[in-house]
Amino acid sequence: MEERQISKAVIKRLPRYYRYLGEILDSGMERISSGELSSRMKVTASQIRQDLNHFGGFGQQGYGYNVKYLHDEIGKILGIDQSHNMVVIGGGNMGQALSKYASFEKNGFKIKGIFDVNPDLIGKKIGNIQIYPTSDLREFVKREKIEIAVLTLPKSAASEMADILVSCGIKAIWNFAHTDLNVPKDVVVENVHLFDSLLRLSYNLSSYEKE
């Protein structure tokens, strides 16, 4: 694997390959040509060949790609073969919704606890997952070997909490707060800025309407 030379653009596309290959696998197809994958994914076949070549010769001339093999290999590259322990910070609407996503757990992403400062929420369970007081976070992260924190606080509280998470040894933050976080270089952040996304939709909608 030459993962470190892989560009960010390719990495951004990998989960989408994984998703399409999963769908193709579910439909019972065992192999697929880059041409067919291209027409499904609306990406050029040469782009597909170029992207997948980064990960070694998964394709064979005249045969195409072995769907299951390619799906598994990309899954490994994405870290799906290992399990990842997570906490959700914030027991509000979004925190609860994410805690109920069964597909995360099925793929090795296990939410071990939800943390909140609200006394009305502490002690409750969302599905099987308990809500703990934020004061228990540090010890919990250590004991439960938590790697990923899902941050669903309002932006006013998000930056301070990010500092706490870093000080607890968290190395990855999935950030749903409506603000960017300042974290050290060895902590990875993936943003889900929902309102930014809605504004892109709104922009595209209004630019169509003007045409």
Next chain:
Amino acid sequence: MEERQISKAVIKRLPRYYRYLGEILDSGMERISSGELSSRMKVTASQIRQDLNHFGGFGQQGYGYNVKYLHDEIGKILGIDQSHNMVVIGGGNMGQALSKYASFEKNGFKIKGIFDVNPDLIGKKIGNIQIYPTSDLREFVKREKIEIAVLTLPKSAASEMADILVSCGIKAIWNFAHTDLNVPKDVVVENVHLFDSLLRLSYNLSSYEKE
């Protein structure tokens, strides 16, 4: 305005400018230089000048940008000055969480109804928003002048529902389903593929750990 010549990359960045300018406005600053905006946003100052030049001369040499003016102008470009009526398709966890986001309504994005096929949900209210049977959708979209549908169904049901939405005259779909949609060219789709996002985080986490 020369909106149609603006590249997709610039459009992708606009909501982030809008967000930062909103934060700066809230902090009470009236003007900001491209240099200072640059250091906050971690984008080069020349990138900022180039991006904002697309929208006319908002900046003045030696003065910088008028924060409120720039914020308002970008808001207009993004369609925030108009109100947009929305429906949420799917009254499950994510549909309910999104329906409770007060900040959408505050910015002109009004969720008028939630639609589901589950008889246990129909008739209930999430906050002030009622859950209606999917069979009422067509008439509701027309009567309430709905522009945007927020699709929060499982992927197995998403494609069929997208076809229905298009046939009802919906022109914009905010897609939370774990699949891509095939829609006509005049319908805009903005995807929030949460699991893809989690996989990017997982990839970046594991590539750090290997270093």
